[in-house]
Amino acid sequence: MLETLVTGALLSVIGIYCVIAKKNLVKKMIGLGIFTNFIHLMLISTGFREGGIAPIIIRENVGFFAAYSVDPLPQALVLTSIVIQLSVTALGLSIAILAFRHFNTLDTEKMNKLKG
Amino acid sequence: MFEYWSFFILTFAGFVGLGLIIYLLGSRKARAEERKYETYTCGEPFPRVNVGPDNLYQAIKKNLGIEDIQKIHTGKLSDYLLWMLAGFVVVLLMVMML
Amino acid sequence: MLEYLITILIVSAFLMLAVRRDFIAIAAILLSFFMILALFFQSQIIVVRYGGWTPPFGIVWEVDKLNAFIGLIIAGMASLVTIYSIKCIKERRHRFYTLLCLMTTGLLGVCLTGDIFNMYVFFEILSISSYGLVAFFLDKNAIEGAFKYLVMGSLGSSLLLLGIAILYGLTGTLNFADLALKVSHSREFMIALGLIIGGFCLKAAIVPFHMWKPDAIEGTPIPMGALFSTATAALGVYGILRLLFVFGMLQLNLMLIILGTITMLAGALLALVQINVKRMLAYSGISQVGYVVMAIGFGTSAGFAAGLYHILNNALIKGLLFMAIGCVIYITGKENLDEMGIRNRTLLVCTGIGVLSMAGVPPLNGFVSKWLIFMASWEISPLLTVLAITASAITLAYGLKIFSSLFFAQKRAEGKIPTTMLVPVIILTILCVIIGVFPQLGLAVVEPAVNALLNQNQYITAALGGG
Numbered sequence: 001m002l003e004t005l006v007t008g009a010l011l012s013v014i015g016i017y018c019v020i021a022k023k024n025l026v027k028k029m030i031g032l033g034i035f036t037n038f039i040h041l042m043l044i045s046t047g048f049r050e051g052g053i054a055p056i057i058i059r060e061n062v063g064f065f066a067a068y069s070v071d072p073l074p075q076a077l078v079l080t081s082i083v084i085q086l087s088v089t090a091l092g093l094s095i096a097i098l099a100f101r102h103f104n105t106l107d108t109e110k111m112n113k114l115k116g
Numbered sequence: 117m118f119e120y121w122s123f124f125i126l127t128f129a130g131f132v133g134l135g136l137i138i139y140l141l142g143s144r145k146a147r148a149e150e151r152k153y154e155t156y157t158c159g160e161p162f163p164r165v166n167v168g169p170d171n172l173y174q175a176i177k178k179n180l181g182i183e184d185i186q187k188i189h190t191g192k193l194s195d196y197l198l199w200m201l202a203g204f205v206v207v208l209l210m211v212m213m214l
Numbered sequence: 215m216l217e218y219l220i221t222i223l224i225v226s227a228f229l230m231l232a233v234r235r236d237f238i239a240i241a242a243i244l245l246s247f248f249m250i251l252a253l254f255f256q257s258q259i260i261v262v263r264y265g266g267w268t269p270p271f272g273i274v275w276e277v278d279k280l281n282a283f284i285g286l287i288i289a290g291m292a293s294l295v296t297i298y299s300i301k302c303i304k305e306r307r308h309r310f311y312t313l314l315c316l317m318t319t320g321l322l323g324v325c326l327t328g329d330i331f332n333m334y335v336f337f338e339i340l341s342i343s344s345y346g347l348v349a350f351f352l353d354k355n356a357i358e359g360a361f362k363y364l365v366m367g368s369l370g371s372s373l374l375l376l377g378i379a380i381l382y383g384l385t386g387t388l389n390f391a392d393l394a395l396k397v398s399h400s401r402e403f404m405i406a407l408g409l410i411i412g413g414f415c416l417k418a419a420i421v422p423f424h425m426w427k428p429d430a431i432e433g434t435p436i437p438m439g440a441l442f443s444t445a446t447a448a449l450g451v452y453g454i455l456r457l458l459f460v461f462g463m464l465q466l467n468l469m470l471i472i473l474g475t476i477t478m479l480a481g482a483l484l485a486l487v488q489i490n491v492k493r494m495l496a497y498s499g500i501s502q503v504g505y506v507v508m509a510i511g512f513g514t515s516a517g518f519a520a521g522l523y524h525i526l527n528n529a530l531i532k533g534l535l536f537m538a539i540g541c542v543i544y545i546t547g548k549e550n551l552d553e554m555g556i557r558n559r560t561l562l563v564c565t566g567i568g569v570l571s572m573a574g575v576p577p578l579n580g581f582v583s584k585w586l587i588f589m590a591s592w593e594i595s596p597l598l599t600v601l602a603i604t605a606s607a608i609t610l611a612y613g614l615k616i617f618s619s620l621f622f623a624q625k626r627a628e629g630k631i632p633t634t635m636l637v638p639v640i641i642l643t644i645l646c647v648i649i650g651v652f653p654q655l656g657l658a659v660v661e662p663a664v665n666a667l668l669n670q671n672q673y674i675t676a677a678l679g680g681g
Contacts, residue, residue: 016201019365019369020194020197020198020201021194023194025361028193028365029365032365032368032369032372035369035372036372039372039375039376039379042376042379042380043375043379043382046379046382046383073382073388074382077331077382080331080335081375084335084338084342087338088338088341088342088345088364088368091342091345091346091364092361092364092365092368095345095349095357095360095361095364096361098349098352098357099357099358099361102353102354102357103354108193108194108361109192109194111193111358111361112190112191112192113191113354113355113358114355114358114359114428114429114432114433114493115189115190115191116186116191116484116487116488116493124576124577124651127576127577128576128577128651131570131575131576131577135563135566138566139559139562139563141622142562142621142622143559172615173486173487173615176486177486177487180483182483182484182486182487185480185483185484186484186487189425189428189484191429193361193362193365193366196362196366196425196426197365197366197369199422199425200366200370200416200422200423200425202422203412203415203421203422203423204373204408204409204412206422207408207411207412207415207469207473208405208408208409208412210408210466210468210469210472211404211405211407211408211411211466211469212401212405212408214465214466214468214469
């Protein structure tokens with residue numbers, strides 16, 4: 001459990017730093033991906049059980065499976081969330097391509113025509 | 117029943133009358149040229165101020181500090197994200213303290 | 215009947231992409247509006263168990279009066295926008311309708327569901343299709359608004375998912391009714407609640423999460439500006455209300471009142487000095503949502519009634535103003551306030567009623583909800599009433615600025631506005647006047663929603679107790 005928390009803390013700090021402080025649009029999308037990976041890690045780790053086995057059902061001995069497997073529900077939630085993150089990253093990168101065609105740069109500091 | 121509605125009927129009639137006046141004013145023909153006469157200011161130079169939509173409320177803008185709030189909305193994404201993160205931290209702190 | 219709602223909308227979205235006939239999308243969204251209208255007149259709570267699995271092990275959709283109220287606002291605005299954009303969007307209209315069908319799916323899905331992860335999935339469907347809709351015109355302003363909205367929105371949605379993860383880890387269930395039985399008010403639950411409320415505040419554009427909204431609305435087409443300011447804002451407020459409901463109407467008064475007051479004043483002050491009319495209407499929408507959040511923060515049932523009534527009025531008034539401005543932009547082609555003069559009697563009357571109603575002038579609907587907010591705030595603190603009246607005065611000021619720039623300008627353009635663009639404007643104007651003259655009609659819609667909000671037992675027994 002401790003390794004999960006330390007890894008999670010590191011990933012979240014790196015992810016939020018990349019999204020906020022980097023000026024390149026593609027680096028912001030990478031930071032968003034790192035931050036979403038942190039959240040998926042946290043979701044899966046809520047189903048942790050000491051000495052658990054992978055949640056693939058054993059039809060012959062369901063009692064053993066129910067007693068020893070980790071929680072399969074957060075893994076299903078993470079599968080859904082990975083697909084959602086995929087769509088957002090794809091959309092973000094295609095908007096980055098269009099932004100490069102219009103502004104000739106990927107620097108978000110220079111793309112501040114709409115302000116006030 | 118009429119006493120309850122009389123207030124609303126009078127206000128409604130007042131605004132319908134105001135609306136009729138505005139409508140009649142608005143249906144005049146648009147002026148093709150601006151008025152061309154000079155204001156006499158005893159020989160002093162007189163600034164020609166054209167009041168458009170950005171400086172219609174200029175006095176309020178200068179006195180209430182709206183320009184400072186406009187400077188906060190810089191247009192850069194990193195500043196927007198910093199404000200959003202500050203907002204999340206403030207919301208979390210206030211929810212935990214109550 | 216409810217199970218087929220999402221199926222119809224998603225299938226019509228894909229059919230639009232394949233067949234490219236407009237009537238598919240129009241028929242699907244109007245059909246969904248009539249379904250929600252039929253749901254609104256049912257007297258009991260409707261529960262749909264998907265796949266036959268009983269809650270809390272399966273996903274369940276539960277529609278009580280609060281869901282039906284917000285769903286009616288969303289479906290009504292979506293159908294008016296669909297009719298409006300037959301003529302307003304001139305090119306690539308089939309792609310617009312595809313994304314609009316998906317966005318309506320997302321909006322109605324968040325509103326009607328009874329399971330928190332299902333709500334997150336539909337929230338993401340709504341977000342992704344709205345990122346596409348902001349970037350619809352593919353020019354400089356649209357792309358800039360789109361990537362600003364995308365980065366901020368997906369960061370907010372990720373933090374919302376973190377809150378859901380913490381809630382699942384602490385309770386082990388994802389159903390709203392089951393969560394209402396299992397939550398307590400300890401520190402860890404409060405962190406999850408803060409994160410989820412932050413995610414919904416970003417969608418509703420409350421200060422300081424509002425920064426994406428003026429830039430996004432400046433780049434997007436006008437029908438989408440109307441839908442963002444009315445339906446998405448109503449959905450953000452609904453999310454906050456549903457989370458507070460799950461936590462047993464937790465008294466978060468101070469935080470919501472402070473956020474609401476700052477939003478109300480900052481939005482109104484910034485709308486005074488704008489040149490671009492879409493940006494001004496975006497700030498105006500932000501300010502009206504500030505009124506709603508402040509009214510919800512009072513915590514009394516009068517406050518909840520005032521807040522919910524103001525969401526309804528905000529939808530009618532902002533929809534009316536955005537669509538009227540869209541008619542003017544259709545004729546003149548310009549978006550700056552100093553170049554937008556127009557001569558049209560119908561638009562004069564409709565914009566006049568919209569501006570007066572937004573400012574809170576008596577026989578119109580804005581007056582009723584602002585009066586309820588003033589009465590509810592007088593009991594909490596007279597300072598809040600003074601601030602609300604100040605914001606109303608500033609609202610009148612920039613409303614008159616819009617009105618005079620449109621109809622008292624030096625050069626006024628003439629042109630014919632298509633009927634399908636005028637019909638939604640006239641429908642919204644008639645609704646404004648009717649709800650203003652007979653406020654009992656509006657209260658008959660709002661009162662059951664407030665009762666459903668304060669009554670937790672009915673919701674829980676309908677989901678978990680029934681067979």
